[in-house]
Amino acid sequence: MSLLTPLGGLPYPQATDTANVPLHMQSLAEAVDGRTVLRFADAATRDAKVTAPVAGMLAWLTSPGRLFHHTGTQWHPVVPGPVHKANSTTGNTASATYVETLAASTGDPTAVTFTAPPSGSVLVQLGARISSNGAASGLMSANIRTGTTLTLAAADTRAAIVSGTNQSSASTQFQVSGLAAGAVCTATAAYKSSTTANTATFVYRFLTVTPLT
Structure with missing residues (x-):
């Protein structure tokens, strides 16, 4: 059974796990996927792909060219400007x-x-x-x-x-x-x-x- 890193909760295999490099890399990649800056054409594309966003997620939208973060209830510009x-x-x-x-x-x-x-x-x-x-x-x-x-x-x-x-x-x-x-x-x-x-x-x-x- 994979262990989790103490801060990010990312999975990594134990020495006693069955050797399966592709599976372990897939688990890590899927865990990291939602923690990077996601990139989408617009809000509609983002919402269609990210159906269960969680607080702290980041997404760059080409239109309107802004970085958004999820507050736990909605997406909001990281730095809302005038x-x-x-x-x-x-x-x-x-x-x-x-x-x-x-x-x-x-x-x-x-x-x-x-x-x-x-x-x-x-x-x-x-x-x-x-x-x-x-x-x-x-x-x-x-x-x-x-x-x-x-x-x-x-x-x-x-x-x-x-x-x-x-x-x-x-x-x-x-x-x-x-x-x-x-x-x-x-x-x-x-x-x-x-x-x-x-x-x-x-x-x-x-x-x-x-x-x-």
């Missing part, structure tokens, strides 16, 4: 409720997709050059969704705000907590004018989501 989207086009709205698409703009909606970290918390940062054609204010916030479900709606308390006709740069940041670890989420920029009597204009918009540990 995701960022910028839109330099000019757009405007006279809506007094938040909208995700601006008139006269291209590239909307401005959104980023991210995987919720084990902490379930992320930092959202956003901003733009904002102005109005009157005394009103232009506000930029963000909607947070888990899948297609709205998790946190855009709000004035989480908005970059500029008042008046002079174009000014404004930004804000806020923390989103309580996200399901491993869930695929989306942050989408949302805009409004403080009154329908005036049009708010937005240019050089950006949106960044940073996972928090």
